[in-house]
Amino acid sequence: xxxxxxxxxxxxxxxxxxxxxxxxxxxxxxxxxxxxxxxxxxxxxxxxxxxxxxxxxxxxxxxxxxxxxxxxxxxxxxxxxxxxxxxxxxxxxxxxxxxxxxxxxxxxxxxxxxxxxxxxxxxxxxxxxxxxxxxxxxxxxxxxxxxxxxxxxxxxxxxxxxxxxxxxxxxxxxxxxxxxxxxxxxxxxxxxxxxxxxxxxxxxxxxxxxxxxxxxxxxxxxxxxxxxxxxxxxxxxxxxxxxxxxxxxxxxxxxxxxxxxxxxxxxxxxxxxxxxxxxxxxxxxxxxxxxxxxxxxxxxxxxxxxxxxxxxxxxxxxxxxxxxxxxxxxxxxxxxxxxxxxxxxxxxxxxxxxxxxxxxxxxxxxxxxxxxxxxxxxxxxxxxxxxxxxxxxxxxxxxxxxxxxxxxxxxxxxxxxxxxxxxxxxxxxxxxxxxxxxxxxxxxxxxxxxxxxxxxxxxxxxxxxxxxxxxxxxxxxxxxxxxx
Ligand code: ADP
Numbered sequence: 001x002x003x004x005x006x007x008x009x010x011x012x013x014x015x016x017x018x019x020x021x022x023x024x025x026x027x028x029x030x031x032x033x034x035x036x037x038x039x040x041x042x043x044x045x046x047x048x049x050x051x052x053x054x055x056x057x058x059x060x061x062x063x064x065x066x067x068x069x070x071x072x073x074x075x076x077x078x079x080x081x082x083x084x085x086x087x088x089x090x091x092x093x094x095x096x097x098x099x100x101x102x103x104x105x106x107x108x109x110x111x112x113x114x115x116x117x118x119x120x121x122x123x124x125x126x127x128x129x130x131x132x133x134x135x136x137x138x139x140x141x142x143x144x145x146x147x148x149x150x151x152x153x154x155x156x157x158x159x160x161x162x163x164x165x166x167x168x169x170x171x172x173x174x175x176x177x178x179x180x181x182x183x184x185x186x187x188x189x190x191x192x193x194x195x196x197x198x199x200x201x202x203x204x205x206x207x208x209x210x211x212x213x214x215x216x217x218x219x220x221x222x223x224x225x226x227x228x229x230x231x232x233x234x235x236x237x238x239x240x241x242x243x244x245x246x247x248x249x250x251x252x253x254x255x256x257x258x259x260x261x262x263x264x265x266x267x268x269x270x271x272x273x274x275x276x277x278x279x280x281x282x283x284x285x286x287x288x289x290x291x292x293x294x295x296x297x298x299x300x301x302x303x304x305x306x307x308x309x310x311x312x313x314x315x316x317x318x319x320x321x322x323x324x325x326x327x328x329x330x331x332x333x334x335x336x337x338x339x340x341x342x343x344x345x346x347x348x349x350x351x352x353x354x355x356x357x358x359x360x361x362x363x364x365x366x367x368x369x370x371x372x373x374x375x376x377x378x379x380x381x382x383x384x385x386x387x388x389x390x391x392x393x394x395x396x397x398x399x400x401x402x403x404x405x406x407x408x409x410x411x412x413x414x415x416x417x418x419x420x421x422x423x424x425x426x427x428x429x430x431x432x433x434x435x436x437x438x439x440x441x442x443x444x445x446x447x448x449x450x451x452x453x454x455x456x457x458x459x460x461x462x463x464x465x466x467x468x469x470x471x472x473x474x475x476x477x478x479x480x481x482x483x484x
Pocket of ligand 1: 359
């Protein structure tokens, strides 16, 4: 399993949650998964690394000595190799951005090397002693694995490529191909070419044997011009190879009955329970909202970007305040959105709170302590926060798109099975209307209790969600691939 992030090692978003949840779930089906990730600075903090067993790789792209460091995670059921190459990975900043928030200028080499080494590990069993039946490559950072296997030629394991978000195409100047040791001939429409650039994402979609994305609705949307991010032709052409597999949630990490981040734990059933009340008071106190159980609290957590519809929430804020609700947002991202949230919080002390930054513990407290969770995404491949919210008895108010459409059932449209509130048009009025309906439900305690019980009873665990992956792996492993 090749990826740029994994929860418990390095995380910026939902990709990490999926990559770390899959291996233990797969183990229950006798599928043994090994991770391959870059050895970013700090990546080994939670790992037991067997330095004595390091596997030297030479300098595959000329960036200096690279090696594979075998690891097992100290607390999670994860094992694999870190790709160590200090000139590329041992630096300040995050996996993709430097400290100033700009892309690392050599990202093509950083993730190109990851893909090249992944292809080597897949082809050469003697390198690690691990026989690879299927390569599962995630997102553009792992997009070139199939291209490298193709360029190496010979018998090779099949590749499943999963697109967690087509919006990020990993596009670079085509001049990078010789640097990456890939044939320039791959720079063509039937290959890596994408609007004149070289796209790692397109490579993933073109050279993989099977494709998946993270919800059935997103799988359909990306085969249309409006949702396909310029790749709908390729995706529609490969429609038979493309599977929309809904993400699960890792119940060892996200479960209110044993969540160590919370002020109090609580079980399933009608809410608010005593535990959930304690979580709400704790959240209000921590973020500087007036501590008041009788005021409905709307939360949001995520990347602050156009995709996530944060601007719609800001525009809907007056309506939210008219309803007497509080709002808390946790996130980081686009400067203007951060500024607008900070300004809103300053204008409404005790009623609006904004916590800038990435804070895993607070994200749990926010999801547990809120009554409603806003997920007004313009597009959303799957979305995880609405799934967490449902499990925590916090009803999502979500736009009907991608995975949100697959997982949130509007309580007004489906009174017996409602587990949230949804809206269609990507505008503030539609969001405000859905929030208003959510707040009305919150005020109607018997109804609220029925909806939260419905939401908490959903089984979104990976125990269920992993099954189609197992079927796909087995079908792939039964086939042999060879390239000229
Ligand atoms: P995406 O992957 O597009 O960012 P998802 O909803 O699929 O969105 O996953 C986001 C994940 O990242 C969730 O686990 C969410 O809780 C977490 N997350 C996002 N922003 C923050 C933040 N500022 N602090 C803590 N966790 C965050």
